[in-house]
Amino acid sequence: MSLPAGFPVERIHAMYRRMLLMRAFDEHAGWARREDRLRGSVHEYTGQEAIAAGVCAALGERDYISSYHRGHGHCIAKGADPVAMMLEIYGKAGGVCGGKGGSMHVADFSLGILGANGVVADGVTIAVGAAQAVRLLDEDRIVVAFFGDGALNRGPMLEALNWAKVYDLPVLFVCEDNGWSDRTPTRSVTGGPGIVARAEAFGIPADSIDGNDLLAVACSAGLLAAEVRAGQGPRFLHATTCRWRGHLALDRGLYRDPAELATHAEQDPIGRTRAWLLAQGIAPAVLDGDAAEAAERIAAAAALAEAAPCPDASELCTDVQDTGAPSWQ
Amino acid sequence: MAVMTYAEAARLALRQEMQRDRRVWALGEDLGPEGGVAGQYLGLQSEFGRSRIVDTPISESTIMGSAIGAAICGTRPVVELRYADFGLCAADEIVNQAAKARYMLGGQVRVPVVVRQPIGFRDGMAAQHSQSTEAWWVHVPGLVVVAPATPADNHALLKAAIRSDDPVIYMEHKELWTRTGEVDPGAEPAVLGRAAVRRPGSDLTLVTWSGMLGDCLTAAEVAQTQGISIEVLDLRTLWPWDRDAVFASVTRTGRLLVAHQAVKAGGFGAEIAAEVAEHLFHALRCPPRRLGAPRTPVPHSRPLEALCRVTPAQVVAAARAMMTDH
Numbered sequence: 001m002s003l004p005a006g007f008p009v010e011r012i013h014a015m016y017r018r019m020l021l022m023r024a025f026d027e028h029a030g031w032a033r034r035e036d037r038l039r040g041s042v043h044e045y046t047g048q049e050a051i052a053a054g055v056c057a058a059l060g061e062r063d064y065i066s067s068y069h070r071g072h073g074h075c076i077a078k079g080a081d082p083v084a085m086m087l088e089i090y091g092k093a094g095g096v097c098g099g100k101g102g103s104m105h106v107a108d109f110s111l112g113i114l115g116a117n118g119v120v121a122d123g124v125t126i127a128v129g130a131a132q133a134v135r136l137l138d139e140d141r142i143v144v145a146f147f148g149d150g151a152l153n154r155g156p157m158l159e160a161l162n163w164a165k166v167y168d169l170p171v172l173f174v175c176e177d178n179g180w181s182d183r184t185p186t187r188s189v190t191g192g193p194g195i196v197a198r199a200e201a202f203g204i205p206a207d208s209i210d211g212n213d214l215l216a217v218a219c220s221a222g223l224l225a226a227e228v229r230a231g232q233g234p235r236f237l238h239a240t241t242c243r244w245r246g247h248l249a250l251d252r253g254l255y256r257d258p259a260e261l262a263t264h265a266e267q268d269p270i271g272r273t274r275a276w277l278l279a280q281g282i283a284p285a286v287l288d289g290d291a292a293e294a295a296e297r298i299a300a301a302a303a304l305a306e307a308a309p310c311p312d313a314s315e316l317c318t319d320v321q322d323t324g325a326p327s328w329q
Numbered sequence: 330m331a332v333m334t335y336a337e338a339a340r341l342a343l344r345q346e347m348q349r350d351r352r353v354w355a356l357g358e359d360l361g362p363e364g365g366v367a368g369q370y371l372g373l374q375s376e377f378g379r380s381r382i383v384d385t386p387i388s389e390s391t392i393m394g395s396a397i398g399a400a401i402c403g404t405r406p407v408v409e410l411r412y413a414d415f416g417l418c419a420a421d422e423i424v425n426q427a428a429k430a431r432y433m434l435g436g437q438v439r440v441p442v443v444v445r446q447p448i449g450f451r452d453g454m455a456a457q458h459s460q461s462t463e464a465w466w467v468h469v470p471g472l473v474v475v476a477p478a479t480p481a482d483n484h485a486l487l488k489a490a491i492r493s494d495d496p497v498i499y500m501e502h503k504e505l506w507t508r509t510g511e512v513d514p515g516a517e518p519a520v521l522g523r524a525a526v527r528r529p530g531s532d533l534t535l536v537t538w539s540g541m542l543g544d545c546l547t548a549a550e551v552a553q554t555q556g557i558s559i560e561v562l563d564l565r566t567l568w569p570w571d572r573d574a575v576f577a578s579v580t581r582t583g584r585l586l587v588a589h590q591a592v593k594a595g596g597f598g599a600e601i602a603a604e605v606a607e608h609l610f611h612a613l614r615c616p617p618r619r620l621g622a623p624r625t626p627v628p629h630s631r632p633l634e635a636l637c638r639v640t641p642a643q644v645v646a647a648a649r650a651m652m653t654d655h
Binding site for chain 2: 064066095096097098099100101105107108109114115117118119122124125126127128129130131132133134135136137155156159160162163166167318319320321322323324326
């Protein structure tokens with residue numbers, strides 16, 4: 001881990017607090033799903049937090065992000081309210097999408113969060129389109145597309161890489177490479193030399209880093225985002241990481257190698273960042289306090305979500321369409 | 330009023346909307362010098378530039394996906410997919426993203442995108458370039474489905490589609506590209522969801538749309554010489570369809586015949602017939618009838634393709650049979 005000279009420790013500390021919030025949120029979400037306290041698919045981001053934290057730290061509020069099914073962490077990193085998100089994944093009134101979307105569709109347009117997405121790679125085509133709108137409207141924004149390594153084998157992903165390069169769009173592609181395409185090792189279903197080579201084949205400069213190293217993510221994302229912002233065209237960040245949990249919360253993980261799982265603790269981006277912050281002179285009590293605060297915020301959000309009412313039945317037919325709305329029938 | 334082709338009318342509409350609103354732009358394959366497969370974009374790239382009339386790679390998923398991203402971020406894209414058959418290459422983006430985004434994101438966002446995907450037979454283009462898939466899209470909540478039958482409508486309906494905040498599947502008919510008709514260049518956008526009575530009549534209501542309108546009008550003329558007065562209704566918009574207009578007409582005539590170029594089984598005629606049967610059963614003098622293509626892929630060979638077409642003679646025959654069916 002190393003930072004450019006003058007990089008404020010406090011910025012890393014702030015990212016660390018965001019990571020704690022992501023961890024606490026998804027540890028609760030996964031537990032709640034396994035306990036049948038909420039419904040639907042829940043894909044925990046646990047273990048991958050450094051990527052969202054480090055990348056979103058390079059963004060401003062006006063910048064857009066698109067995400068995928070494992071999307072809670074990206075929303076929290078971009079500043080979404082964990083209470084509104086918790087209400088959403090519980091399908092409750094007051095959820096950020098009114099309880100209609102759930103875990104795979106958390107979004108907050110007021111913060112430039114264009115949405116998690118239930119279809120692999122679809123958020124990436126949406127991201128390049130968002131960049132086209134930025135270009136057309138002559139706005140000062142960049143777009144980040146988060147996706148997993150599994151997405152690299154979907155056609156729209158490859159189309160979108162080509163597209164971004166052809167139109168030289170302000171997009172930073174961020175591949176969170178946890179090695180898994182759902183429950184299949186990505187390398188077992190991927191031809192050729194791999195992910196970075198695919199990006200480079202389209203003429204997009206790529207950087208490959210240890211995505212469990214928050215400082216590495218922050219440094220690389222900062223540089224790449226600055227290049228994108230300067231109008232140098234699309235960039236690609238390949239961040240290797242570990243998926244601690246199953247593909248989704250109800251995945252029993254029978255296919256996982258215990259030896260691989262055992263390596264996760266030492267890779268833990270939160271533990272590694274904590275060690276670095278301690279080495280910078282931050283007191284252990286301060287860091288313990290950060291963890292306690294994150295746990296309290298999530299516990300309070302969960303309690304609120306458990307007790308909250310569900311959406312009213314009248315919400316069923318709202319927001320479908322204006323012309324030819326269901327009530328028309 | 331000006332006389333122009335169906336393709337020129339659409340080009341005029343897009344040009345006017347692009348002049349009116351800088352957020353409107355179009356993307357698709359070969360829109361620039363060639364002006365699209367039917368010249369429906371001819372000259373627009375020279376007028377508006379390559380950033381607003383965008384020539385794209387052959388990447389339907391991303392043509393559609395990027396249009397959605399651009400639509401939710403403040404622009405109003407018009408997507409050209411060339412053939413409805415290629416709309417299927419973008420079906421995931423249309424169905425799973427465009428149609429649902431507003432609902433599943435709790436009303437945070439609209440997706441004001443127009444998806445042009447022309448339908449129908451033309452010149453023996455065979456099974457992958459001739460389908461009429463309008464009913465597929467009607468089945469998807471969130472979408473508006475438009476099928477203009479005349480140059481004037483291809484002008485006024487396209488304007489309406491571009492101004493719609495809902496995603497619109499806009500299905501022109503390939504055999505109509507070169508048909509001419511009177512267009513009022515200053516026409517206001519049409520109201521989506523309103524049918525037009527193209528020929529009044531008292532004995533039978535004939536509901537149709539798109540490329541079948543001409544044949545239905547021919548059939549109605551022939552039927553008139555045989556003493557059958559057919560009212561021809563052009564739906565213009567399939568979702569929402571003008572149930573009030575259809576019900577009002579069927580209430581007067583007591584007979585409903587629907588004719589479309591799409592495959593009959595599961596076609597949109599089935600929905601109209603079912604709604605009429607459910608709600609107007611006691612006003613009917615005979616069972617509703619439908620005419621559509623057989624459930625085969627569209628063949629290339631001329632006589633085989635012709636067998637898939639609903640002809641004016643078939644429409645007249647069906648009308649005659651209905652007049653004697655008590």
